Structures are given as C-alpha cells and as structure tokens.
Amino acid sequence: MPRRTKAEAEATREALLDAAEEVFYDNGVARTSLEQIARHAGMTRGAVYWHFKNKADLFHALLDRVRMPFEEMMDEVRDTTDVDSPLETLRLACLNGLTRIEQPKSRRIHAILLHRCEFFSDINPLEMQNRLVEECQAGMREQFRYAHELGLLKPHLSPDTASRLLQATLGGLIHDWLRNPERFSLQEEGREVVNTLFRLMRYEP
C-alpha cells in the first residue's frame, strides 16, 4: 500500500535514510544490500530506487544530513559566550565538537564515514574526510595565528605546529572514541585531554 501525499513520501525517504544509517553502522556499507535497508524500513527495494538513484546516491544523502562545518561551530561559540581570546573560543569550539559527536545521529554518521565504509563506485570516503580535515585545519590555523600575534602562545610554539598538534589530537581522540565508545568517556577523559593540551600551549608568565 503506497504512501500517497508529499509529506508521507518525505517521511518514507527519511525512514529509509534512518534505516540505512542503522544498518550501515551495524554491518558496514559494503556488506549491506539495498534489500536489507528497505526491509529494515518496512519497505521494498522499489521505494529505495524511487527516492535514490543507487547506493552511492543514498550514501551521499546520508552524509548531507549531518554535515557541520567548522566555521559555523566557531561562530556559534562566539555568539553564545563572551570570550575575546581566540584560544578560549577555539577551546570551547573543540569541546562543543566533542559534545556534538556524542549525539547518536552524528556519532553513527561519523563512525560510518571513518570506520565502516570503503570506497565504492564514485564514492571515496578518504577524500571526504580530507575535505573536512583541511577545512577544520585552515580554521584552526587562522585562530592560532591570531593568538600568536596577541602573544598568547607559548614561546617557540608556532601557530602552524599548534594547529597541526590540535588537529591530530582531536582527530585521534574522535577516532579512538568512535572505534569503541565504551573505552572512555568523551565528556570526561576527552575534555580533560583537550583542556590539558590548551593549558600546555597557552602562555602564562
């Protein structure tokens, strides 16, 4: 019995994406068939092929639902708090990122992108990861340069190295946690690591 109205159709589209997200997360992208996804959403493959061109198209649609650019996170911090130090803004944005990635939806998507998909058809997850990372890196470097000009960084700590260090640490933290969320708490140990790193980088006479 087909859904008819526009709203209902949109609902099944979302249901299919939700289903894909869960099944991808549980079984990996390569191992899940469109049949599995459809069944998990209470539909058949016909519905999938109606809403999406193919598996790759569905995958793109999945990622589009959760993308959160770095710059927006910085802006968000600046809007909601009144710190004027770039280092503090950056630190809060990082903590913010950790919190976001704990949300089930965001967490599943990132886990899929990082650990549960290889390249297939026209999709290269490594390129996607790279885009995210480089964008993030650029934003961080800008803040660190600003902090450097203000003399807020430890002497002999170049903005470039600082941004690479933070980038690596954050990336590693998220990788590790997504790989096994039970191993440690992002909100406790994770924040502690980030705060510690900033404390080490900040110049205090």
Next chain:
Amino acid sequence: MPRRTKAEAEATREALLDAAEEVFYDNGVARTSLEQIARHAGMTRGAVYWHFKNKADLFHALLDRVRMPFEEMMDEVRDTTDVDSPLETLRLACLNGLTRIEQPKSRRIHAILLHRCEFFSDINPLEMQNRLVEECQAGMREQFRYAHELGLLKPHLSPDTASRLLQATLGGLIHDWLRNPERFSLQEEGREVVNTLFRLMRYEP
C-alpha cells in the same frame, strides 16, 4: 605451469600476499575479488584457494606479516641509544614509529587496516585496531607514570592524561598522514608535532 618445489610454492604464497596487499590498498578489501588478486600475482584463483582457506584467512595472513608490538619498539630504543629518561625513550620510540610506518609495506598494511576495510565474515578490523591501541596505551602510561615519579612531567599533568594525549596525537597524526601522504611529511611536520608535544609536557624549571 605449476610451481613444484617447496620453495617455489612458498614464493607464490608470498607473491599472492604481495598482490593482495597492493590490490587491497588500491581498491579496498570489499571491492577486490580473489580473482583480481590471483591475476595480479600471475596466478588463478585455484592457487589462492590452495594456500588460503578464503578471503578472511588471506587477510589474517596479510596482517601477520607486519605486526610490530609497542614494547619491542621501546626495547629497541633502549638497546640502540643510551638515554636514561623515560620521556626521552618514549619520544624516540614515537619518532621511530613514525619512521617505520613510512616504509611502503608497513604503510600499506596500516592504511588497509585503518581506511580500506570494513568488517566481513569473522573479521572485525575495529577490534584489531583496539588491541593495538590498548597495548600501546598501556605501555605509554607505564612510562609516563615512571616519568611522573621522577618529577619529569609538568605539574598538574597526570600520567594518565599525558598518555591519553600522546596516544590521541600519534593516532591522529598517523590517520591523517595515511589518508593522504602528500598532504604533509611525517618526517618533518610529523616529528615536529611529536617533539613539540614532548617539549610542552616536560617539566623544566
């Protein structure tokens, strides 16, 4: 034309593993068929099925060729240099690790494990990664505790946090680099990041 002697058979086994390594690296594990691997080694699937039970078995054999435990790296450093500070030993071991992972063989295997395989049949790459990481983490924590007792760590920097920080940074660095080795040099920027982190953690009156 079948290979006959034991040595020749062993050679084709290695050739098959080499082929698998390359094709897995280029196309991902899921997307490569045993046929592709065999052809790439100048053989047919029959040879593969003679030497390995199936794809999963071949995959295990691949990983077994390059495993390098953390403890051994620490021992290696202690043997070849004469530093008595745990922090220095640790730092050198890390730099050592960066150098090792640049070797084509090691680099390909790790890239496959981190970025080019999802779970399939009885294989769960995430578990394998976890084993490596936890083992490494335990070793680092031990060294940091020792350094802490000797008063070598910055005040307010707990050994646990320090080890988590280093672990995350190293992991992130390696992830980032393996994802796109052209983006930066492990030997230059990578070492610089590690050295900087140790400089920040070390206590110097």
Next chain:
DNA sequence: TGCAGTTTACATTCATGTATGTATGCTTGT
C-alpha cells in the same frame, strides 16, 4: 607412481538495475 601444487570447469548464491504492474492522489475540463 603418487602427491603437492595449480588450472579449469561448474554450480550456487546474491546484489544490482530495470521493467513492469498497480493503487492512490492530484488536476483539469465541464
């Protein structure tokens, strides 16, 4: 000659894409 090593041939499974069927909603002419 027997057997380790390798090829070839074959049966099976399974996912994909597409074509077709169909029921419902929407629109338009009157």
Next chain:
DNA sequence: ACAAGCATACATACATGAATGTAAACTGCA
C-alpha cells in the same frame, strides 16, 4: 462537483553479472 486522465509512490518480477566455493583434471617433481 465530479469524473477522466495523468503523475506519484511504491511493489513485484526478471535479467544480468559477478563472486564464491568446490570438484575434477592436469602437471611435473620426488
């Protein structure tokens, strides 16, 4: 206002190709 006709939103059926595993045939050393 209300059918007729068309578009939408699916389900079903089928054709295809690709990968797997296995069994049987082959080949040359021992």
